[in-house]
Amino acid sequence: MQRIVNRHQLNMPKLGLGTWPMLGDECTRAVVQALELGYRHIDTAAAYNNEAAVGDALVQSTVPREQIHVTSKVWWDQLSPERMRASFDNTLRALRSDYVDLFLIHWPTQDWDLARTLETLVSFKEEGRARAIGVANFPLALVREVVEVMQVPLAAMQVEYHVALSQAKLLDFARQHDMALIAYSPLARNKVSEMPEIQQIAARHGVQPTQVALKWLIEQEQVAAVPKASGKANQLANLASLDVPLDDEDRALIAQLPKNIRIVSPAFAPAWDAE
Template identity: 75%
Template sequence: MQHIVNAQGLNMPKLGLGTWPMLGEACTRAVEQALALGYRHIDTAAAYNNEDAVGQALLNSPTPREQIHVTSKVWWDQLQPDAMRHSMDRSLKALHSDYIDLFMIHWPSTDWDLPRTIETLVSFKEQGLARNIGVANFPLPLLRTVVEELAAPLSAIQVEYHVLLGQNALLDYARQHDLALTAYSPLARNRVTEVPVIQQIAAKHGVSPTQVALKWLLDQPNVAAIPKASSEANQLANLAALAVNLDDQDRALIAGLSKRERLVSPDFAPVWDAFDR
């Protein structure tokens, strides 16, 4: 299986390391360890308050920077052009890098000039500060506006996606427009371990429920996943998920699960689309 998502010039490893809510030295150690184990995709954000810790791991690692895909994001209250530029400058400094592989708007705002925000995001790509640009937590109508009306050259969208929350409409759109979809909270904050269907499939293959849930995502075209894992055991287990072979019966069982369990919906979240069935 191809373990890379190729989309609009983006070449992003399908399995990445999510770093929220890790901080400080613990975060640095976890990222260094992941890179030593073979991870080449690290996800961070200004709002995580750990870009400096990730940057220190990048400095400490013998893996060349150009071999590591780094995603970072600007917070929703920093989407005026000058604030966005300051956020980008801070991120680059913290990460000890002169570019970010994928730079995203973390959440949409209700108080913004969307065309100017997107124009600023696009300027980062044009200036080479971001190799690729994207958005996170945008519902489909807003994503459609950015792609079709504002003609932004996005490479990716990042949203909550797991066996208990469907994203069929967004996925269909992403594939039609050659976008990667990165799944955050891909293990539903470990709730996948309690789902009898997932337990049943895991027992059948002699693997863990988390590995089943991860591989279900990673098997899908255009989909990447960024589980948080700090321990070596969990990082290795997630890597081993790449070798799991799910069959059509497994996928049919997972398709039959309710896909309504959204776990991340803060006060400032947008109005979500109707749940995908």
């Protein structure tokens, strides 16, 4: 199995460390520890209020910055060009880095000048301060407009994706356009551990249900996942999911699960079914 998603020169490990909702010293310790264990993909965002904690970890770690893929995001109320630029500058300052590997618009919003927002996003890439750019939580219709109509060079999209939520249409689109799809909440806030089908597969292979759920995601072409894990045992378990052996029988069982369980849908979320 390919362990790197290398679309648009992303060079992004398929398994990353999600940092929400960790804060302060807890977050710094978790990131330093993850890097020691072998993680090379860290996911943060301005709205998580932990970019500075991640930045402290990047400085403390013995792993060279250029070997670590860092993703961050701008919040939906900061999408005017001026605010977006200020937010991005703050992100780089907090991370104590002169670039991010991937910079995303965290959520779409209403009443925005989409063209100017995207122009600003592209400018970060042109300046070399964002190695790659993308979007998060965009429904298919909006991603299609950005990529096909406006011709913005998106490298990735990040969305909620797990064994109980289908993202087949977005994934098809991502593959057509050579983009990565990054799964957040890949364990459905640990609901996967309570699913009898996932428990059954885990028991058959002598692994944890969470490892089954993660392997199902990251074995898919162009899919990465960013589970949050602060403790060493969970970080190691998630890393070990890369080596879990799933077979066609396992995949068929997972395919039968309901695929409409969405965990994250705040009041400002877009119409998810817009195609």
